[in-house]
Amino acid sequence: MKQLVVSVIGKDRPGIVDQLSSLVVQHQGNWLASSLTELAGQFAGILHLEVDEQHLDALSHDLLNQENLLVNIAEGDSSNSEEQQQVAITVTANDRVGIVQEVTQALNTLGVSLSEINTHVASAPNWGGLIFTANLTVPCADDDQLGAIQESLESLADDLMVDIEQD
Structure with a gap:
C-alpha cells in the first residue's frame, strides 16, 4: 500500500469533499485523515x-485532473511512524x-517541529482590539524541553499567554 498526502485548493462550493471521497473509493483507496x-x-x-500500488497512477491522474481544483500529491513516508x-x-x-513568525521562530530555535498549527484572530470587544490565538501540536521529548518552550514563547511579549497540555 502507498500513502499519499494530497493538498487541494479551489473556490468553495458544496460537494467538493463528496467529489474527492468518491474518487478515493472508486480507486479502492482509504481516506485516513484530513x-x-x-x-x-x-x-x-x-x-x-x-491506496494499493496498482491503483496509484489512476487515482493520482484523476485527482490531478479535477476541474476547478488545484491538486498537489506527495508520497507519504510510512517509515516516519514512530510515536512520540x-x-x-x-x-x-x-x-x-x-x-506567527515570532512564535514559529522561537520553536525552530529550540529545534521543535510543528505537528500541527491552527491560528485565528477574533475581536475582543472589551478591549477594542483583536486577539490572536494559535493552537499548536508539537512532539516533545521531556519536561525540560517543555519548560524551554514555555519560557521561550512567554519571553516574546508581555501580553502573550502560553497554556501547555500534556496527554
Whole structure:
C-alpha cells in the first residue's frame, strides 16, 4: 500500500469533499485523515490517503485532473511512524503583524517541529482590539524541553499567554 498526502485548493462550493471521497473509493483507496477548511472563500484541504500500488497512477491522474481544483500529491513516508508524545500548546496574545513568525521562530530555535498549527484572530470587544490565538501540536521529548518552550514563547511579549497540555 502507498500513502499519499494530497493538498487541494479551489473556490468553495458544496460537494467538493463528496467529489474527492468518491474518487478515493472508486480507486479502492482509504481516506485516513484530513484537515479541511474554508478560508477567504476558498476550500483548502490536506488529505492523507492510502491506496494499493496498482491503483496509484489512476487515482493520482484523476485527482490531478479535477476541474476547478488545484491538486498537489506527495508520497507519504510510512517509515516516519514512530510515536512520540504530542503536546498541545495554546498561545494567546494581542494580534500584531509578525506574531506567527515570532512564535514559529522561537520553536525552530529550540529545534521543535510543528505537528500541527491552527491560528485565528477574533475581536475582543472589551478591549477594542483583536486577539490572536494559535493552537499548536508539537512532539516533545521531556519536561525540560517543555519548560524551554514555555519560557521561550512567554519571553516574546508581555501580553502573550502560553497554556501547555500534556496527554
